[in-house]
Amino acid sequence: MNQVVLGNTGIVVNKNGFGALPIQRISKEEAAILLKKAYHSGITFFDTARFYTDSEEKIGYALSDKRSEIYIASKTMAIKVTEFWEQLKESLKQLNTDYIDIYQFHNPAFCPKPGDGTGLYEAILEAKDQGLIRHIGITNHRLPVAIEAAESGLYDTIQFPFSYLATHEEIQLVKLCQEKGIGFIAMKALSGGLITNSAAAYAYLDQFENVLPIWGVQKEKELDEFISYVDHPPILTEELKAVIEKDRMELGKDFCRGCGYCLPCPAQIDIPTSARMSLMIRRAPVSIYLNEDWKKKMKKIDDCILCNHCKNHCPYGLDTPKLLKENWVDYQKFM
Ligand code: SF4
Numbered sequence: 001m002n003q004v005v006l007g008n009t010g011i012v013v014n015k016n017g018f019g020a021l022p023i024q025r026i027s028k029e030e031a032a033i034l035l036k037k038a039y040h041s042g043i044t045f046f047d048t049a050r051f052y053t054d055s056e057e058k059i060g061y062a063l064s065d066k067r068s069e070i071y072i073a074s075k076t077m078a079i080k081v082t083e084f085w086e087q088l089k090e091s092l093k094q095l096n097t098d099y100i101d102i103y104q105f106h107n108p109a110f111c112p113k114p115g116d117g118t119g120l121y122e123a124i125l126e127a128k129d130q131g132l133i134r135h136i137g138i139t140n141h142r143l144p145v146a147i148e149a150a151e152s153g154l155y156d157t158i159q160f161p162f163s164y165l166a167t168h169e170e171i172q173l174v175k176l177c178q179e180k181g182i183g184f185i186a187m188k189a190l191s192g193g194l195i196t197n198s199a200a201a202y203a204y205l206d207q208f209e210n211v212l213p214i215w216g217v218q219k220e221k222e223l224d225e226f227i228s229y230v231d232h233p234p235i236l237t238e239e240l241k242a243v244i245e246k247d248r249m250e251l252g253k254d255f256c257r258g259c260g261y262c263l264p265c266p267a268q269i270d271i272p273t274s275a276r277m278s279l280m281i282r283r284a285p286v287s288i289y290l291n292e293d294w295k296k297k298m299k300k301i302d303d304c305i306l307c308n309h310c311k312n313h314c315p316y317g318l319d320t321p322k323l324l325k326e327n328w329v330d331y332q333k334f335m
């Protein structure tokens with residue numbers, strides 16, 4: 001069984017974490033089945049957020065009797081100190097616990113620090129002093145913010161998108177975290193659905209000993225795949241290396257990761273999927289996207305008013321309106 005030591009936190013868990021964003025989309029009982037099954041199969045790290053509607057409540061419901069045997073990471077999007085305390089109090093209530101193992105600032109546009117005028121770092125430190133949280137973390141999609149957090153020495157963990165499609169700079173971030181004793185929690189290890197070979201995804205990440213991938217799980221079939229890696233971790237064979245190489249060639253650098261930080265769109269375009277439709281129709285079963293529902297959704301790209309909200313909010317610096325148009329043209333040709 002592969003274990004990860006999350007930097008200087010002292011947290012040691014199996015190298016398969018449970019990403020609890022998708023359980024928002026299933027019922028409480030269905031979620032409880034997945035969460036309990038994960039726990040009984042050796043998965044003990046659960047990552048959620050106040051922003052993930054009832055995800056915290058479902059974890060509290062399913063696992064509060066196992067509280068001392070699991071680790072819970074949650075997140076706050078607070079931008080004011082009053083919101084910070086309200087959200088932390090609510091998270092503790094929903095999770096049915098009196099402490100959170102890792103409390104993370106959820107994708108802030110800047111790196112909160114003491115004395116920056118927001119009071120947020122002072123508040124999280126106070127929460128730690130009060131024993132309400134055990135470690136301080138930050139999640140981000142912006143590389144400069146993540147690097148600043150790693151260099152600041154203020155964070156015990158950093159959560160950042162990391163997969164075998166990572167750039168050289170992103171790999172350097174992982175190494176910086178390792179040098180500084182910061183636990184690295186990898187979100188989007190399947191790059192928002194673009195990576196379809198989870199064994200290759202796992203085997204690649206396994207080369208980085210401080211990296212803990214959290215797999216977003218919604219279906220039992222998906223969970224079973226990751227559970228099988230608890231006892232039989234995939235090895236980076238020549239065959240899997242070839243899969244990785246092929247994907248890297250096909251996807252390049254400038255592709256939409258489906259993170260959704262560009263929303264809302266005033267023209268109601270489903271940007272996170274539409275902006276990478278060319279990839280999805282070639283990588284996922286075609287029936288999912290070549291149907292009347294998606295034809296209507298893709299046609300909405302014609303309604304774009306070029307407000308550039310999406311472009312200005314994309315952490316990957318994509319020219320989103322242009323990308324959408326290209327995907328729409330390609331989709332029509334593909335049809
Ligand atoms: S530029 Fe177009 S796609 Fe982007 S947010 Fe504005 S209307 Fe939506």
Ligand code: SF4
Nearest residue numbers: 256257259260262314
């Ligand atoms: S366009 Fe950018 S912000 Fe929007 S979903 Fe894609 S990667 Fe994320």
